[in-house]
Amino acid sequence: MFETLIRGATVVNAERQERRDVGIAGGRIVALITPGGTAEAATVVDASGCLLLPGLVDAHAHLREPGLTHKEDFSSGTHAAALGGVTTVLDMPTDEPWTASAEELADKMATATGRLHVDVGFQAVVSRDLSRIAGLLALAPVSFELFTSDVPEAFLFRNFDMVAEALRHFGHADTLIGISPGDQSILTGANERNKTGTIAAFLDSRPPLAEAGGVARAVLAAAATGARIHVRQINSEPGVEAWSRLRDRADASVETTPQNLFFTADDYETQGARLKGSPPLRSRQDVEALRAALKGGLIDIVATDHAPHAPAEKAAAYAAFADIPGGMPGLQTLLQVMLKLVDEGLITYLDVVRMCARNPAERFGLGRRKGRIATGYDADLLIVDPRLSSSISDADQVSRAAYTPFDGWSVKARLTNVFLRGREIVRDQVLTGAGQGKVVRREH
Structure with missing residues (x-):
């Protein structure tokens, strides 16, 4: 019975x-x-x-605890996830403090226990102190995160040599390293050339060129070191092309987000701060290239990058568009927006399960328990x-x-x-x- x-x-x-x-x-x-x-x-x-359907697994979310609980916390974020059919949330390490040591990861796990409406797996950040990796591995985070732009210096791996050296420290560890494909040199140069603070200046500081180069660097560094990587949210035609050409050279997967499949940079004019995040929204041509990649099976995972801010933070006046806190909520709407793509005939229900349940579960070390019926x-x-x-x-x-x-x-x-x-x-x-x-x- x-x-x-x-x-x-x-x-x-x-x-x-x-x-x-x-x-x-x-x-x-x-x-x-x-x-x-x-x-x-x-x-x-x-x-x-x-x-x-199997419960969804969101591989990219910011629950904002510890330290930023005015934006979100474990209870409110997993409440949203539950209502949206996301039964497993993989939480990013960029809180306050960042989850960079074994002690910080253990504290975060302990703080979350008993306060979750759905299951949560934690990701740890790779800091420039590479000696911390061994202690973090012992706690079995679902993955690590390595940043190449737009982060504090202690967590910034700004060039190919630094990325490859960090990946070598993982040796043959059974884990996954997420890499955001930015380029600090382009961001810095663009900001120095254009100080107007406009939407156009923000777009110029994070162009498709930076994404394509970041994808190439991540995949080639993984190929050279044997590391298993996951390329974070791509959303440009050059990024898709770089991924398509290089993805078979390494043990690599890639994600995009729902918002990148619908909105363009033109939507900043009407939605403004509500849509401001990184990478920035692209052109209609980029969106169509990304949709074609999704339909063609080139995108492994769709994740939300759920990154909420307090309403007052988004509504405040800022000197530059780039200064608006980046990110938007997404956990509660992931399934509905994916079903919108089913309505349009772009994908099927099977694709929803593949990209939002099976693949993230398998890639992030939960594939024997989650992601399938x-x-x-x-x-x-x-x-x-x-x-x-x-x-x-x-x-x-x-x-x-x-x-x-x-x-x-x-x-x-x-x-x-x-x-x-x-x-x-x-x-x-x-x-x-x-x-x-x-x-x-x-x-x-």
């Missing part, structure tokens, strides 16, 4: 979709049953006519009803950012239930089980 049985749904994995009833016990999926089979359960959930896996499950529509609005957002760049959009499907390890945590956009999340670590 199962603890829970979900009947009547079409189970969607990255490889295929098929009608199956799903039996759950002990927080895991224990059986996939042909419809009509005999099964008993303490709780039966009728999902007839619905799709059953299969026996032995955590019963992190989403019931999506394609017969119902849903809408996105500022008023519904629970992140402390209190807005979404996708305000006013509608989607031809609705997320009705969210399960975390077999326990229902969301029903009809309301939390039903608080504090069920755990800290998860990279599995070797």
Whole structure:
């Protein structure tokens, strides 16, 4: 007898979709049953006519704790994630302080325990003190993050030699290093040439050339050192081309974000601070190149770069556009915006699962527990009803950012239930089980 049985749904994995009833016990999926089979359960959930997806895994989010909790914290951020069908959040290390030592990572894990609505894995930052890597590895973060521009000097790897030397320190470690493909030399030079503080000056300081060069540097450095890398959010045609040409030279994956698949730099004129982030939004031609890459399977992961700020911070007056705090919320809207791409016919439900569940789980060391609906896996499950529509609005957002760049959009499907390890945590956009999340670590 199962603890829970979900009947009547079409189970969607990255490889295929098929009608199956799903039996759950002990927080895991224990059986996939042909419809009509005999099964008993303490709780039966009728999902007839619905799709059953694995919970999403967001590989790039900033929960802002410790030190920046006026922007977000573990509770508010994972509340947003739960409502959006993201059952595992991979948290970036750029809080206050940055997660750069074993002590800081251990403290962060301890602080999060008991305060999470979904599961959270933590990422550590590579600092210029490379002796810290061994201690961090012992705590099994889901990944490390290496920055090449736009960060404090203690975390800046500004050239090819510095990147390669850092990657060599990982040796044959079973981990992943995320690399943001910026170029500090271009950023510095552009800022020195143009001090107007305009949107155009901001765009010129982070051009597609910097992204393409950063992609090439990251992949070639990984090839030379044997490191496993993940290239953070690309969004330009030259960046896509560099990735397409070089990706097979190393053990590398790449991501983009939902906002980069819809908005262009022209949208700064109407949305301004709400859309300001890094990398900057690009031209319509860049967006179309990125969409073609997504449709063609060149993009491994779609992640949000959920980076909320307090409303007053975004609304304040700044001397330069570049000074506006960069980033926007995204955890609560990831599934809906991906389903918008399904509505448009650009991708399928299978693609959503591949890029937002299976691939991030496997790449970040959680692939034996998360990212698919299969026996032995955590019963992190989403019931999506394609017969119902849903809408996105500022008023519904629970992140402390209190807005979404996708305000006013509608989607031809609705997320009705969210399960975390077999326990229902969301029903009809309301939390039903608080504090069920755990800290998860990279599995070797």
